[in-house]
Amino acid sequence: MISLGIGFFFFILIGVPVAFVFGLAAFVVVVMTDVPLVIIAHQFFTGLNNFTLMAISFFLLTGMLMEKGGLARRITDFAMDLVGWITGSLLQVAIVAATILAAMSGSGSADTAAISSALLPEMKRRRYNVDFSAALIATAGTLAQIIPPSTMLVLIAVTNNLSISALYLGGIIPGLLVVPGLMYLAWRHAKKGGPAYAPIERFSLGRLGVSFLRAIPALGLGVVILGGIFSGLATATESAALAVVYAIIVGRWVYGDLKLAELPRIFLKAGAFSAGIMFLVGGAIVFNWLMATEGVPDAVSAWLAATVSSPWSFLLLMNVFLMVFGMPMESFAMILLLSPIFLDAAVDYGLNPVHVAVVFVFNCVIAMISPPFGGTLFISALVAQRPISAVTRHIYPLWALMTLVLLLITYIPDLVLYLPRIAGFVQ
Amino acid sequence: MTRAIRVFRSVTDALLIALFAFMVAAVVFGVAGRYLHFKISYSVELATYAQIWMTAIGAGVALRFGAMFALDTLSRHLGLAAQRLLSVVIAGFSLLLMGVMFYGGVILTESGLRQMSPVLQFRMSWIFLAVPVSTFILGVEIVLRLIERWNDPFGGDAEEVA
Numbered sequence: 051m052i053s054l055g056i057g058f059f060f061f062i063l064i065g066v067p068v069a070f071v072f073g074l075a076a077f078v079v080v081v082m083t084d085v086p087l088v089i090i091a092h093q094f095f096t097g098l099n100n101f102t103l104m105a106i107s108f109f110l111l112t113g114m115l116m117e118k119g120g121l122a123r124r125i126t127d128f129a130m131d132l133v134g135w136i137t138g139s140l141l142q143v144a145i146v147a148a149t150i151l152a153a154m155s156g157s158g159s160a161d162t163a164a165i166s167s168a169l170l171p172e173m174k175r176r177r178y179n180v181d182f183s184a185a186l187i188a189t190a191g192t193l194a195q196i197i198p199p200s201t202m203l204v205l206i207a208v209t210n211n212l213s214i215s216a217l218y219l220g221g222i223i224p225g226l227l228v229v230p231g232l233m234y235l236a237w238r239h240a241k242k243g244g245p246a247y248a249p250i251e252r253f254s255l256g257r258l259g260v261s262f263l264r265a266i267p268a269l270g271l272g273v274v275i276l277g278g279i280f281s282g283l284a285t286a287t288e289s290a291a292l293a294v295v296y297a298i299i300v301g302r303w304v305y306g307d308l309k310l311a312e313l314p315r316i317f318l319k320a321g322a323f324s325a326g327i328m329f330l331v332g333g334a335i336v337f338n339w340l341m342a343t344e345g346v347p348d349a350v351s352a353w354l355a356a357t358v359s360s361p362w363s364f365l366l367l368m369n370v371f372l373m374v375f376g377m378p379m380e381s382f383a384m385i386l387l388l389s390p391i392f393l394d395a396a397v398d399y400g401l402n403p404v405h406v407a408v409v410f411v412f413n414c415v416i417a418m419i420s421p422p423f424g425g426t427l428f429i430s431a432l433v434a435q436r437p438i439s440a441v442t443r444h445i446y447p448l449w450a451l452m453t454l455v456l457l458l459i460t461y462i463p464d465l466v467l468y469l470p471r472i473a474g475f476v477q
Numbered sequence: 478m479t480r481a482i483r484v485f486r487s488v489t490d491a492l493l494i495a496l497f498a499f500m501v502a503a504v505v506f507g508v509a510g511r512y513l514h515f516k517i518s519y520s521v522e523l524a525t526y527a528q529i530w531m532t533a534i535g536a537g538v539a540l541r542f543g544a545m546f547a548l549d550t551l552s553r554h555l556g557l558a559a560q561r562l563l564s565v566v567i568a569g570f571s572l573l574l575m576g577v578m579f580y581g582g583v584i585l586t587e588s589g590l591r592q593m594s595p596v597l598q599f600r601m602s603w604i605f606l607a608v609p610v611s612t613f614i615l616g617v618e619i620v621l622r623l624i625e626r627w628n629d630p631f632g633g634d635a636e637e638v639a
Contacts, residue, residue, distance in 0.1 A: 065552050065631070066567050067545040069536075073574045088588075091581030091608045098529045101521050104500060107528070111497070284508055291504035314494050318538070321497040325535025326544035329611075332532065380546040 054079050054344060058337075068383045069326065072333030076340050085343075090336050097335030098328055101287055102208050106156070106201045107324035108290030112271070112297050113160025113194075114316050116151070119301015119308035121268035122164035125150050128258075128265040135253040138240020140173050141186055145232045148190035152197035152225065154271040156204070156290075158418055162191030162426040166433035174434075177246040182239055184430040185419075185444040189452065190232060191426045192415045195381075197225035199275050202411045204286060205331075206385050210393050212407055214286045215279055216475035220408040220466045224459045231451040267300045280473075327382055334386030341391075351395045361399040365406075365460050368392050369413060373453075376417025381425070384414055401463075404476055408466045409459055416452045419445055482621065486541070489534055489614060496531040500524050522596045526604050533611035537618040552631040564630035568623045575612040575619065582608030 057078035061071040076090055116122045129146040136142045144165050151161045165187050173183045195202045198218030207214040240247035251257075274296045278289035301308030341347065358364045376384060389410055396406040418426045421442045431441040459465045470476045507520030539545050547567075552560055586609060589602030626632065 061570065062548055063551060064563065064567060064570075065547050065549060066570055067540070067547040069545050070571050070574050073578065074570055077574060077577050087577055088581040088584040091578050091585045091605075094578065095529070095585065095605060095608055098532055099525060100528075101525050104504065104524060104528050107497070107531075108501065108504075111501075288504055288508045291501050292508060294501050295505055317494045317497045318490055319542070321493045321531060321535050322538040322542045323544045324497070325493070325532045326539035326546075328528070328532035329536040329539065329545070378548060378550070383546070 054337075054340060054346070062378075068380055069330040069333050072330070072337035072383075072387075076333075076336045079340050079344070085340075089339075093336040093339045094332040097332040100208060102204065102214070102285070103328065103331060105199075105204045105214075105287040105290040106327060107320065108287065108294050109156030109199055109201050109204070110160065110324055110327075111317065111320035112275075112290065112293045113155040113157035113164075114320050115294065115297035115301055115308070116155060116268070116271070117160060117164040117167070118312055118316055119297055120305040121154075121271060121297060121300060122147075122151060122161075123168060123307075124261075124265040124268045124305065126165065126168045128261045130250070131254070131258040131261040134250045136237065137249060138236050138243065138247040139250045140169055140176065140178060141183060141236035141240060141247075142233060144169050144183070144187050145190045145229060145236060148187070148193055149197070149226075149229050150269070150272075152193040154199075154268075154275060154293075155194050156199045156201040158192045158194040158415070158426050159429055161194045162188055162429045163433065165191060166430045170430075170434050179239070179243060179444075180434050181436055181440045182444040184434040184436060184441045185427070185448055186232065186236055186239075188424065188426040188430040188441070188445070189228075189419050189448040191430070192418045192452075193225050193228060195415045195418065196221045196228075196408075196412055198222065199279070199286065199290065200411070201327075202381060202385060202414055203408075205382060206389050206407045206411055209386060209389055210403065210407065212403055213475055215473070216404045216470040217407055217411075218276075218279065218286075219469040219473055219475065220404050221411070222469055223465050224408060224412055224455060227455045227458065227465070228452065231455065232448070235447055235451060267304045270300070271296055330380075330382055331386060334383065337387065338390060347391050347394050350391050351398055354395050355398065361396075361401050362461065364395065364399050365401070365409065368396075368406075369409070369456060369460060372410065372413035373416060373420070376413055377420045379417070381414035381417050384417065385410070402467060402476060404470055405463045405466045409456070412452075412456050412459060416449065416456060419449060419452070421445065485617065486538075489538055493531060493535045493538055496527050496534060500527045500531060503527060519596045522594060526594075529604060529607045533607035534614065536611050537614035540615060540618045540622065549631055557628075557630075560630045561627065564623060564626065568619050571619045572616055575616040579609045579612040579616070582606075582610075582612060 054075055057075035058071060061074050073090060080087060126147040129143045133142040133146050147165055148161055155161050174180050198221055200221060203217040203221055204214055207217050271293055275289045275293045278284035279286050358367055393403050393406055397403060418424050427441060428438060431438045467476055503520045503524035507517055510517035552563055586602045586605040589605040590600055592601040594601055
């Protein structure tokens with residue numbers, strides 16, 4: 051157990067890709083024990099031999115197709131007519147667009163890239179504070195990982211044998227809780243910001259109607275994905291595959307923005323990122339198998355039972371641990387490595403695994419904007435052409451808001467469990 | 478040499494695109510078959526095996542595109558000579574893992590000669606072969622990455638995705 055831990059942290063700290071670290075740490079244990087080497091290859095294969103995991107690749111691809119096919123732009127235009135009349139309108143547009151996109155895309159990175167590309171140039175032109183704007187877009191972009199369909203919720207469901215539909219329903223209220231807080235912070239920033247933040251346009255019902263009609267084909271993507279899953283007509287993987295086809299059809303033949311010649315490049319980019327995640331999954335399966343063989347989850351459960359008395363203290367401990375661990379660690383790796391341990395222990399405390407899984411993923415969402423390695427923070431800073439440190443200076447109030455919502459969903463479980471319960475997924 | 482690398486990468490890119498497209502098609506035909514009453518019971522198996530091969534081929538592409546996350550806490554504080562040394566150490570450990578997995582993958586592939594897939598009934602060695610192929614491609618990309626980034630070992634990615 052000690053060699054597994056030392057190996058893991060040594061390889062991580064010197065900068066070996068995380069996807070390789072799992073396998074290398076496992077190799078250290080294999081060398082020191084009687085486990086045959088072939089077990090690494092076999093467990094790696096077993097990890098990838100999973101139909102449900104495919105949903106992650108398809109959701110990544112859909113996110114990229116939405117950006118290139120003009121679906122994200124139509125939704126942003128609709129959001130502009132919906133909230134463009136509020137002070138700090140472009141900031142509000144970013145939040146509303148991110149929320150709508152979140153219901154169609156499972157990738158926070160893709161949404162952040164789409165919104166940043168669409169709005170940041172105009173924000174710069176209007177002399178908005180670009181660093182704050184980039185921080186806000188990075189935070190709003192993370193909603194894609196908590197509002198269904200989320201790739202992180204798929205991964206934690208697969209890793210812990212939970213219902214994807216239950217987790218998707220559980221993520222809706224926590225995601226929506228973030229939105230008013232973000233809108234308030236954006237409004238407060240804009241009020242202090244002076245004339246640059248004046249509304250772009252007056253509200254017009256006619257214009258809103260036109261942009262809504264134009265956005266309908268794009269919004270239909272949400273119906274394909276969520277309708278398919280919640281109606282039971284298709285599994286998450288199947289809905290995700292149908293979403294890919296739908297996004298291609300709408301992007302190419304309805305909006306005309308997507309060129310067929312661009313498809314190979316989009317498939318290549320999404321395929322590369324998917325393969326990176328899948329390789330991580332394969333390595334983590336090897337690592338987790340060895341952790342289980344070495345008795346790590348049992349030892350952690352026993353330690354927790356002896357040290358932490360109440361379920362609420364356990365949840366606090368989990369949140370603090372994940373927030374600290376989430377700063378240097380990649381979110382997918384965190385789910386693969388730690389969720390089986392925490393979810394196993396949570397059941398011992400009588401907690402509902404759907405609740406704990408959503409809280410766990412919310413921690414991962416916060417990690418995406420946590421300095422120094424927040425993923426969406428990097429993307430928005432990149433598009434804004436600003437140093438990450440400058441954008442990071444504005445992340446703290448947004449980070450505090452996310453932490454407040456985390457505490458709410460942690461200690462009021464019904465905020466997560468209400469929808470899965472009325473749908474019959476949990477007791 | 479440069480031409481060989483270009484051909485190697487073009488082939489892996491093309492295979493990755495084809496396998497991903499095949500995955501989408503297999504799942505969509507499976508859904509269509511369920512509602513249009515033409516039975517395609519093997520679509521799940523085909524799609525899953527395509528995913529395994531896509532990961533095998535795509536892992537090297539992911540490394541090239543910078544889609545494999547690594548901590549740069551240590552490397553950021555080092556000078557060029559120390560960065561070069563560290564990049565050699567990281568590549569060495571990575572190649573060690575690839576060697577182990579290649580060896581394990583070959584044994585796994587041999588064992589697959591005696592196993593058949595549940596639905597399509599072809600030898601599992603065709604699927605297990607993905608493990609050694611993947612580690613071979615990754616091994617090549619690890620070495621190329623080391624060479625291509627020698628003057629800036631932890632700088633931008635060797636090839637950015639447009």
